[in-house]
Amino acid sequence: MRTLTIEPLTQSAFAPFGDVIESAGRDFFMINNGSTRRYHRLSKVETAAAEDEVLISIFRAQALPRPLPIAMLERHPLGSQAFMPLHGKPFLIVVAPIGEEPQPGQIHAFISNGRQGVNYRRGVWHHPVLSIAPEDDFLVIDRAGAGNNCDEHFFPEDQRVLLSLVDRGI
Template identity: 30%
Template sequence: MVLETFDGSKIPPIIAKLLTPENFEPFGGVISPEHQVIANDSNANYGTAIKIPKVAPVVNNYKMSQSGSSTTNWNIFRCSRPDHLLTEGRGNWQYTSTVLERHPFTTQTFLPLGKTDEICYLVIVAKSDTKTTLPDPDTIAAFLCRGNQSVTYGVGVWHAPMITIQDRTVDFAVLVHESGIAEEDTQECYYDPGYQVYYRM
């Protein structure tokens, strides 16, 4: 469901930074073992594992929706690099962001399948304006994510569709609650022209 189209030329360039649990906290949660596994975490599996509890939120607020119910679903997204939105020059990359979406009643977790510590995807997020619930342009942020990190978008957090930045497909397991009613499950805002996000590989 499209809510609004904005003039993206009014948004200043966004510089992507490396993802950490701390810098993503305003937008949701991160599963990142290299940041979260520490010596005092509790042992599990009879001493053969370390447990780090509650690293990312899982929230279902569909009881507040018109339908009042949903199912919890695992989906797979096989993502290809959006070459039509990317420009490269001497190792510096520019991505043109043309849409933000949100899920007003649920968190959404993207878990890359296949362990790698290479940077392989880009996340763009924004908070809602407190008066309009549309994306607040002053809060747009971008993060470079490694293949051994997952992100959980908080309930109602605006985000770009998943952006793979490797020249190969990346599969994500996606955990989300859905009612099957389009206007409850996903809301979108467009940017024409898009705004620019810069990153370096």
């Protein structure tokens, strides 16, 4: 079984899969009579149809046992999906490129610094939210509307890759 190397979450490394949502290094302008910095358009919510709705939710995630064999990935073909940590805790991101089905050799793992979120592009394969903390909350922005917006792919046991945090000291 191949073990994933966890990469730092940067805009350039994550660009093929979506956007990193963070203020560090981003342009801003002042609003509210100069008392607030607005980091504008850090990401764009993608939907497939004009009649779709954009939802804002909070997900409360529990940490999964580690090392974690990546047994499945999901994708949302009709809209992007954004996750922003609410308590400043790092979390893991596991992704694979857009395609008919994810390929084990193309899976990437990233770690957020706890002040970064992600917006998965439409159709990007990803693991459901992966909390490192025993419990963590995430602001989630995604699409609602007609049609199936969640495809799941389950890997045969011999194609699973292993997500381990030992090399990250976690």
